[in-house]
Amino acid sequence: MKVLVVDDSESIRELVGMTLESEGYQVHKSADGVEALDHLTSTEVDLVITDLNMPNMDGISLVREIRKDDAKTGLPVLLLTTESQVAKKDEARQAGATGWIVKPFAQDRLLAVVKKILR
Amino acid sequence: MDSLQHIFIQEATELLSELEEALLAFENNLEDRDSMERIFRAMHTLKGASSMFGFTDVNDFTHELESIYDALREGTLKATPGILELTLEAVDHLGEFIKNPSHEDESIKKRQKTLLEKIKAYNTGLTPTAPTSIKETGNPSLATFYISFTPGKDILKNGSNPLYLLEDLLELGKGCVLPAFPHLPGFDTLDPTTCYTSFEVLLETEHSEADIEDVFLFVADGSGIKIERFVKPVTLTEALRQKFLDTLPSERPLGLEKVKGLMEVEELPEEGQAVVAKNSTKKNILPENKASLNSIRVSSEKLDALMNQISELVTTQARLSMLVNGLEVAELGAITESMSKITRKLRDNAFSICLIPIDTLVVRFQRLVRDLSKELGKNIELITEGTDTELDKSVIEKLSDPLLHLMRNCIDHGIESPAERSRSGKSEKGTIRLEAYNSGTNVIITLSDDGAGIDPGKIRARAIERNIIPADAELSEQETYQLLFEAGFSTAETVSDISGRGVGMDVVKRGLEDLHGGIVIQSEPGKGTKFTIRLPLTLSIIDGLLVEIGENTYVIPLHRVEKCYEIPATLLTSIHQQIVLDGTRMPVFHLGEALQCENTASTLNQVIKLEYEGKEVGVSVDAIIGEHQVVLKPLGHMYKEQEEFSGATILGDGTVALVFDIDRLLKKLISESVKNVNYGKLSYQ
Known part of the structure; x- marks a missing residue:
């Protein structure tokens, strides 16, 4: 199972990556939405986990872009962010985000969510 | 985890310096939206990362700061020099804090407190921003929720399973699920891929409403979700659960009113507790910063290893060229030449990777x-x-x-x-x-x-x-x-x-x-x-002038050489060793003597004019061999007292040549000559 982790913070990328790798997921990493889209054109992944606030292209715009692409129908996208405002969540939901995890998150909680989506 | 911590500290340090740069730019122009966005973004990233790596103090701090800059961004607060001063102070403090995370230092703790108070002072009077996740999860009190969940008809087609969601819900606390299927069609028209069931859930949980919403974020738009919170928590006793489960399927969905009736509580849901979508007014920020896209980060150890290997390649290449020159095989010569060209380009490219502005x-x-x-x-x-x-x-x-x-x-x-x-x-x-x-x-x-x-x-x-x-x-x-x-x-x-x-x-x-x-x-x-x-420009590979002194070969860094002269030895006066070259008088040091070499040539001297502390100084050698690309290797422990050499290099034929450290060499030679001759009389200008 391949997971694309998108976050402008390297440490978060590494942390999420390590957490997922420990459970045998194959992890790809991108630093922002533009990079992530670029990555997705060449690589097929099973799940995208993205930060919300990023330079160049933020998480919600990334979700919108992914949803526009018919080839990626059904690709789950999880938002991983410090933001917990209802309005933001709603915006993400409408954009087509699959789920939402609030930072700081427990590693096992992240794994549980990922497992549920990818089962 | 330790290496991650390391990455975090490195990243945080970078973010703080970015923050500082942006703050200084912002200070110069308080109208500058770009700088403001940069400040905000750096703070936000720092906040997110610090919360994940257990730097809760940094998280608290940046959260408060972020609120200020959010207000500045929204225009509800006006930027003042005071705010900037305070932010810069806070950035400094965070820098120290991250370097010394155990923060046992009382003075740092104290400063943390006073700074935090000062920052909070700016924040009071502002509309409170969204509660942080910490506050959210930090509320241990039990609450009871009524959740009505009507999955969209297509939910099964999209690959989701509502039962998993209900499982998730029940993981949050204690509760019971009441299914209802009021619109179930007859068997002949039933479509097995359509979901006809809706659910009502009573849940007693320590989790917040947001956590419950989280569960349903997996659900597409077509589903109906209603979450109501009872003002007073109701304990879901076994008897109460049974009471709900005993309701007839035809009575369901029960609806909030009926549920309340069954609970025999007269409660109204708190206002604003229902999930109401607010229109977001915040725009997504997309700064036009494309430059960062085309770069990757590589650890410096990898670069060092690359440089090292290229150094080896350069040396080996030199040996190959030398060997081929002696063989006089035309084709091999051509290949070696083009290889040496490529090696040189590779070297230059690898260099430029290690260069930073x-x-x-x-x-x-x-x-x-x-x-x-x-x-x-x-x-x-x-x-x-x-x-x-x-x-x-x-x-x-x-x-x-x-x-x-x-x-x-x-x-x-x-x-x-x-x-x-x-x-x-x-x-x-x-x-x-x-x-x-x-x-x-x-x-x-x-x-x-x-x-x-x-x-x-x-x-x-x-x-x-x-x-x-x-x-x-x-x-x-x-x-x-x-x-x-x-x-x-x-x-x-x-x-x-x-x-x-x-x-x-x-x-x-x-x-x-x-x-x-x-x-x-x-x-x-x-x-x-x-x-x-x-x-x-760089320390590891330099262009050098290969010279012969006695029976050995030495390298003088070419960037220090100004000019080479051939001078009859008789012209060098023996006492002060002064010479006039191109109209300038300068001292000349005979390296053969300085290095106590035997068999040094005496009739004709090669004098190399060097620049030292803004003056011209000459050194004489026996012969000048030519230019050579030098891969500088450190001298071993045994030679660490030999200050006049900065390293050694391997020549094309495999022999070792010492590389002069011109500054230290000349410093030593001059101070020695000062000892020999009265300082006042020696004038080297």
């Missing part, structure tokens, strides 16, 4: 000038030019301290107070210029101020007083200025907090010498002082 240092300087000039009540502007000039990463790292020290000197001793300046007819605002440019394989950095300048008379008096030179020494102006770099020399009349930190200019010079660089001072009393620093 001086820019990275400038932020620190800008901050220093700003802080110090405030502290000293001076009005100083820092003008930088050519800071995109690149230097090897390792050079930049080691350059920081010497440059900072010089900068401190300019601010503290160089630039006068505004009153003094206007008295001497200058503008009140002092200027410090930092300029950098490439010059061959050197990079020249000049740091100049338009301050009081340095009085050579004062230096001389002080040097005599400190027994650095004898009272009757005759020194040129440049030599006098070089005295500033002698250990134990300080011209500051009182040791001030700023430049007198127990580190003298001698440390600056030593630092630069370690980089194989040099420094020259020019000064004019009343007009200002100019430091000119010369640095080699």
Whole structure:
């Protein structure tokens, strides 16, 4: 199972990556939405986990872009962010985000969510 | 986890420096939206990362700061110098904090508290921002929710399973699920891929409403979700559960009112507790920063390894070329030649990877000038030019301290107070210029101020007083200025907090010498002082001049060589070893003698003119072999006392040649000749 982790913070990328790798997921990493889209054109992944606030292209715009692409129908996208405002969540939901995890998150909680989506 | 912590600390340090840079830019122009966005983003990223790595204090801190800048961004708060001052202070504090996370230091703790209070003071009166996740999860009190979930008809087709969601819900606490299927069609029209069931859930949980919403974020738009919270928590006893489960399927869905009736509680849901979608007013920020897209980060160890391998390649290539030259096989010669071309290109490319612009240092300087000039009540502007000039990463790292020290000197001793300046007819605002440019394989950095300048008379008096030179020494102006770099020399009349930190200019010079660089001072009393620093572009591979002394081969770094001459030995006078070349008189040192070599040639000397501390000095060798690309290898432990050599290199034929450290060599030779000859009489200019 391949997971694309998108976050402008390297440490978060590494942390999420390590957490997922420990459970045998194959992890790809991108630093922002533009990079992530670029990555997705060449690589097929099973799940995208993205930060919300990023330079160049933020998480919600990334979700919108992914949803526009018919080839990626059904690709789950999880938002991983410090933001917990209802309005933001709603915006993400409408954009087509699959789920939402609030930072700081427990590693096992992240794994549980990922497992549920990818089962 | 440790390596992750390391990555975090590195990242946080970078973010803080980005923050600082943006803050300084913002201070210059309070209308600058770009800087504001940069500040906000850096804070946000720092907040997110710090919360994940257990730096809860940093998280609290950045959260409060972020609120201020959010308000600034939204226009509900106006930017003032006070806010910026406070933010800069906070950034400094965070920097120390991250470096020393155990924070057992009481003073840091105390400062943390006062700073946090100050920041909070700005935040009171602002509309509260969304609660942080910490506050959200930190509420342990039980609450009871009524959740109605009507999955969209297509939910099964999209690959979701509502039962998983219900499972998730029940994981949050204790509760019961009541399914209902009021719209179930007859068997003949039933579509097995359509979901006809809806659910009502009663849940008693410690989790917040947001957590419950989280569960349903997996659900597409078509589903209906209603979450209501009972003002007073109701304990879901077994009896109560049974009461719900006993309701007939035809009665369901029960609806909130009926549920309440069954619970026999007269409660109204709190206002605003229902999930209401608010229209987001915040725009997504998409700064036009495409530059960062095309770069990747590589650990410096990997780069060092790459450089090392390329060095090996260069050496091996040289050997191959040499071998092939002797063979006279035309085809092989052509191949070797093109390979050597490629190797050279590869070397240059690998170099440029390790080069970073001086820019990275400038932020620190800008901050220093700003802080110090405030502290000293001076009005100083820092003008930088050519800071995109690149230097090897390792050079930049080691350059920081010497440059900072010089900068401190300019601010503290160089630039006068505004009153003094206007008295001497200058503008009140002092200027410090930092300029950098490439010059061959050197990079020249000049740091100049338009301050009081340095009085050579004062230096001389002080040097005599400190027994650095004898009272009757005759020194040129440049030599006098070089005295500033002698250990134990300080011209500051009182040791001030700023430049007198127990580190003298001698440390600056030593630092630069370690980089194989040099420094020259020019000064004019009343007009200002100019430091000119010369640095080699890189430390590991240099172009060298291969020379023969005695039976051995040595390398003189080519970037120090100005000119080569062939001189009959008789022209070199034996006492002072002075010679006039191209109209300039200069001392000449015979390296063969200095190195105590036997069989040195005597009839004809090759004299190489070198530059040393702004003067010209000659050294004589037996023969000049030619140019050679030198891969500098450190000398082993045994040779660590041999200061006049900076390293060794392997030549094409496999022999080893020592590489001179010109500055240290000449320093040693000059000081030895001073011992032999009276200082006052030796004049090398």
